[in-house]
Amino acid sequence: MSVKELEKSATLEHAGDGHFHGDGILGEQFETLEQQNTSYLIGMWAFIVQEVLFFGAIFTAYAIYRFKYVLEFTLAHHELSVPIGTLNTFVLLFSSYTMARAVRAAMQNRHKKQAFYLLLTFLFAGVFMVNKYFEYGAKFEHHLFPGGDYDAHTIVEHAEKKGELRVAEENGKEVYELGKTRDGQFTVFKKVTPEEFEQRTRLFFGFYFVMTGLHGLHVLVGMIIIAILIGRAWIDHMKNKPVADYMPVEMTGLYWHLVDIVWIFLFPLLYLIGR
Amino acid sequence: MATATYTGTDKPNYLNWKTTVASWLLTYDHKRIGILYLVTISIFFALGGLAAAMIRMELATPKGDLLTSDVYNKMFTAHGVIMIFLFLIPSIPAVFGNFALPLMIGARDVAFPRLNLLSWYFFTAGALCVLVALFRGGIDTGWTFYTPYSSSFAKGEVSLAIVGIFLAGFASIFTGINFLVTIHKMRAPGMTWFRLPLFVWAMYATSLIQVLGTPVVAITLLLVAVERSFRIGIFDPNLGGDPILYQHLFWFYSHPAVYIMILPAMGVISEVISAFSKRRVFGYHFVAFSSLAIAIIGFLVWGHHMFSTGQSMYAGIVFSFLTWIVAIPSAIKTFNWMATIWKGRVHWETPMLYALGFMGLFVIGGLTGLHLAAMATNVHLTDTYFIVAHFHYVMVGGGIMGYLAALHFWWPKMTGRMYPEGWGKLAALLVFVGFNLTFFPQFILGYMGMPRRYHSYPEEWAVLNVLSTAGSSVLGLGYLLPLIYLTWSLKYGKVVTERNPWGARGLEWELVDTPPDPHNFERTPIVTRPAYDYNHPEEPTGFVPKPRPVVVGGKDG
Ligand code: HEM
Ligand SMILES: [Cu+2]
Numbered sequence: 001m002s003v004k005e006l007e008k009s010a011t012l013e014h015a016g017d018g019h020f021h022g023d024g025i026l027g028e029q030f031e032t033l034e035q036q037n038t039s040y041l042i043g044m045w046a047f048i049v050q051e052v053l054f055f056g057a058i059f060t061a062y063a064i065y066r067f068k069y070v071l072e073f074t075l076a077h078h079e080l081s082v083p084i085g086t087l088n089t090f091v092l093l094f095s096s097y098t099m100a101r102a103v104r105a106a107m108q109n110r111h112k113k114q115a116f117y118l119l120l121t122f123l124f125a126g127v128f129m130v131n132k133y134f135e136y137g138a139k140f141e142h143h144l145f146p147g148g149d150y151d152a153h154t155i156v157e158h159a160e161k162k163g164e165l166r167v168a169e170e171n172g173k174e175v176y177e178l179g180k181t182r183d184g185q186f187t188v189f190k191k192v193t194p195e196e197f198e199q200r201t202r203l204f205f206g207f208y209f210v211m212t213g214l215h216g217l218h219v220l221v222g223m224i225i226i227a228i229l230i231g232r233a234w235i236d237h238m239k240n241k242p243v244a245d246y247m248p249v250e251m252t253g254l255y256w257h258l259v260d261i262v263w264i265f266l267f268p269l270l271y272l273i274g275r
Numbered sequence: 276m277a278t279a280t281y282t283g284t285d286k287p288n289y290l291n292w293k294t295t296v297a298s299w300l301l302t303y304d305h306k307r308i309g310i311l312y313l314v315t316i317s318i319f320f321a322l323g324g325l326a327a328a329m330i331r332m333e334l335a336t337p338k339g340d341l342l343t344s345d346v347y348n349k350m351f352t353a354h355g356v357i358m359i360f361l362f363l364i365p366s367i368p369a370v371f372g373n374f375a376l377p378l379m380i381g382a383r384d385v386a387f388p389r390l391n392l393l394s395w396y397f398f399t400a401g402a403l404c405v406l407v408a409l410f411r412g413g414i415d416t417g418w419t420f421y422t423p424y425s426s427s428f429a430k431g432e433v434s435l436a437i438v439g440i441f442l443a444g445f446a447s448i449f450t451g452i453n454f455l456v457t458i459h460k461m462r463a464p465g466m467t468w469f470r471l472p473l474f475v476w477a478m479y480a481t482s483l484i485q486v487l488g489t490p491v492v493a494i495t496l497l498l499v500a501v502e503r504s505f506r507i508g509i510f511d512p513n514l515g516g517d518p519i520l521y522q523h524l525f526w527f528y529s530h531p532a533v534y535i536m537i538l539p540a541m542g543v544i545s546e547v548i549s550a551f552s553k554r555r556v557f558g559y560h561f562v563a564f565s566s567l568a569i570a571i572i573g574f575l576v577w578g579h580h581m582f583s584t585g586q587s588m589y590a591g592i593v594f595s596f597l598t599w600i601v602a603i604p605s606a607i608k609t610f611n612w613m614a615t616i617w618k619g620r621v622h623w624e625t626p627m628l629y630a631l632g633f634m635g636l637f638v639i640g641g642l643t644g645l646h647l648a649a650m651a652t653n654v655h656l657t658d659t660y661f662i663v664a665h666f667h668y669v670m671v672g673g674g675i676m677g678y679l680a681a682l683h684f685w686w687p688k689m690t691g692r693m694y695p696e697g698w699g700k701l702a703a704l705l706v707f708v709g710f711n712l713t714f715f716p717q718f719i720l721g722y723m724g725m726p727r728r729y730h731s732y733p734e735e736w737a738v739l740n741v742l743s744t745a746g747s748s749v750l751g752l753g754y755l756l757p758l759i760y761l762t763w764s765l766k767y768g769k770v771v772t773e774r775n776p777w778g779a780r781g782l783e784w785e786l787v788d789t790p791p792d793p794h795n796f797e798r799t800p801i802v803t804r805p806a807y808d809y810n811h812p813e814e815p816t817g818f819v820p821k822p823r824p825v826v827v828g829g830k831d832g
Binding site for chain 2: 028029042047049050053054055056057058060061064065069196199200202203207
């Protein structure tokens with residue numbers, strides 16, 4: 001092969017074997033579209049497995065401490081807003097639905113419809129992030145972000161009001177008694193020093209911010225990819241392209257469902273249990 | 276630029292058909308990405324080696340006179356972090372996996388060439404973070420980053436180093452995903468699973484570990500960085516955390532990670548042993564499945580690093596038992612290699628010398644692993660120089676010997692030049708002798724109780740330490756030689772134009788030009804024979820089909 005031919009073959013796929021090279025969709029390294037598509041799918045699933053282990057490790061750590069410090073964590077749970085969490089759960093579930101519709105539209109080469117559903121997905125994701133913003137904001141306001149000015153007072157006050165914590169004194173030192181009030185009678189389950197209480201609730205919020213933060217980062221990345229896909233679908237629509245590669249949407253769909261599933265686990269583990 | 280593309284008269288190859296810097300830094304060609312990795316990790320090997328030299332020089336005398344204990348701590352940390360995360364983990368997979376694996380299975384490239392390049396950029400970015408952390412005062416946590424020291428006490432840019440390892444980790448995950456898919460989907464017609472060269476099987480097992488293990492250490496180290504920044508008590512007991520949890524999560528990756536370092540080397544040894552004994556690898560199926568077995572069992576033994584750090588005794592018993600089990604597939608491989616050489620027509624070229632060296636050293640490393648896996652002996656030996664000797668026998672005697680075997684074996688294919696055989700043999704000999712001289716005394720030192728990670732020691736251990744330091748200079752010379760003569764050979768080495776200078780079997784030797792065509796094969800080859808079919812020298816492993824005439828207006832035209 002001469003240089004000229006080489007360069008040509010590099011740009012026009014490595015053809016010459018009479019295969020269909022699908023409108024520039026088929027990557028140079030592949031023989032058939034079927035091979036390319038299943039490669040992308042296996043690759044995406046491998047990536048998802050990787051994500052499961054990534055989140056799995058931190059879920060494990062969370063589970064251990066939730067078990068170890070169950071009373072402290074329960075009180076900290078109460079500071080999270082169930083309405084916002086529920087709203088966000090539904091928002092993400094809907095976004096998964098619209099994403100599935102977008103994938104379907106892409107498979108049928110209905111570019112406009114695809115762009116429309118992707119846009120909806122993008123908007124839902126946006127709503128999710130805005131909610132998160134307000135949620136995080138409220139935590140900062142109450143000094144519940146585990147930074148320099150972390151302060152467990154809010155938790156203590158709320159818990160006192162609900163009769164799940166009592167401030168007492170032991171050997172001239174302040175202690176928190178954690179327990180339950182039934183029929184006006186307070187039963188003590190566990191005594192902790194204010195420092196311990198502060199550390200352990202701080203740990204809870206540490207997990208909360210790391211886990212939801214990593215998840216939020218995944219949502220943001222997803223939004224960027226979806227925005228690009230919207231642009232591509234719209235261009236395909238304007239150009240009236242008969243066939244477009246649906247794999248990018250399919251793979252983004254898989255990714256998006258993963259993001260959704262992670263939230264489906266985060267929501268009960270952080271917001272719901274212990275109520 | 277006129278010189279941007281190839282203007283010579285010979286057939287252009289992947290090295291010279293484009294020569295601009297951009298054509299290298301933006302290449303999607305798996306062979307070029309392999310070379311990029313080769314150059315990058317060679318730099319880190321040199322840096323890590325420098326740190327090792329400092330360590331050995333300090334230990335040449337019992338008194339801590341060359342380095343303060345503080346600098347010494349930084350030195351062994353730099354050595355460990357660089358050698359493990361920036362050299363051994365990417366070494367064979369990213370260099371020879373990239374260069375050779377697609378050729379071996381008859382593919383034009385890996386499944387995801389762009390991800391492949393991204394992997395190199397992630398790796399380089401991560402490596403730069405680590406380097407910055409080291410040059411801005413260094414870190415002294417050890418490569419294991421044990422908490423609470425790393426999370427609450429250590430000074431310096433620990434978090435930056437962690438970010439660097441995080442990035443390099445994702446580079447490794449990308450490589451793993453790429454090879455998994457490549458092996459599943461990119462095999463040429465006729466290249467069935469049981470016709471695959473054993474290097475490919477080893478790479479498959481390695482990729483599984485990379486994908487399943489690396490994310491865990493990534494998030495774990497990230498949590499250490501978070502704990503450092505926000506004082507959240509995940510791992511520090513003073514803050515309510517649990518350091519044992521850190522060790523569980525760390526070793527859940529880092530034990531399997533030792534198999535990321537050794538399995539590809541084992542794959543290389545299978546290739547080299549059969550090529551230089553001119554025999555099919557004995558017990559092909561056993562060797563193939565033992566790679567998978569090692570990968571799977573390797574995930575169940577991490578607790579053997581925690582026998583004496585507070586893990587429950589009952590957990591220890593289980594981990595001890597499982598650790599012994601993992602030695603079985605390793606032994607299967609070793610016996611099968613020996614059976615391959617047995618009655619083979621052995622050729623004593625450099626790659627074969629390294630392969631033989633591997634077998635001897637790996638056996639010692641693996642057997643001492645069994646000593647360590649017994650809980651009672653472990654209590655005596657843990658955290659001593661016995662550990663240091665054990666893991667150097669496997670990682671250096673195994674991993675790096677395999678790497679050097681691969682480097683010499685595929686060098687003519689990669690560069691179109693032969694390395695000087697005499698110098699190669701000399702270096703292999705120096706490495707073997709120097710290695711044993713350096714690390715064997717450390718077994719004895721460890722047995723006598725010399726702890727690891729201290730910069731001074733009592734007088735009575737001086738002799739063995741001097742031996743070890745002397746050995747390390749021989750070993751250093753052994754490593755320096757290839758660096759020199761391989762670079763030299765790029766310009767002055769004997770030109771290799773024939774496809775198969777070793778007379779080996781395999782698509783990369785029989786059907787690929789030397790150096791390879793940018794597209795590897797003119798057309799996708801068709802494989803007709805199993806791997807290592809030395810019994811039928813007249814029948815090629817596969818062939819490149821003639822172009823099909825294009826039928827216009829035909830049934831599918
Ligand atoms: C037959 C196989 C093997 C067995 C049974 C084995 C067993 C062990 C055991 C029980 C320990 C823990 C000792 C302690 O800390 O008290 C250990 C440490 C270690 N092993 Fe192995 N091992 C084997 C193979 C390997 C291989 C193939 C590698 C690397 C390529 C390796 C690298 C290491 C390293 C790096 C450490 C020490 C880590 C540290 O504490 O810094 N081992 N091995
Ligand atoms: Cu281990």
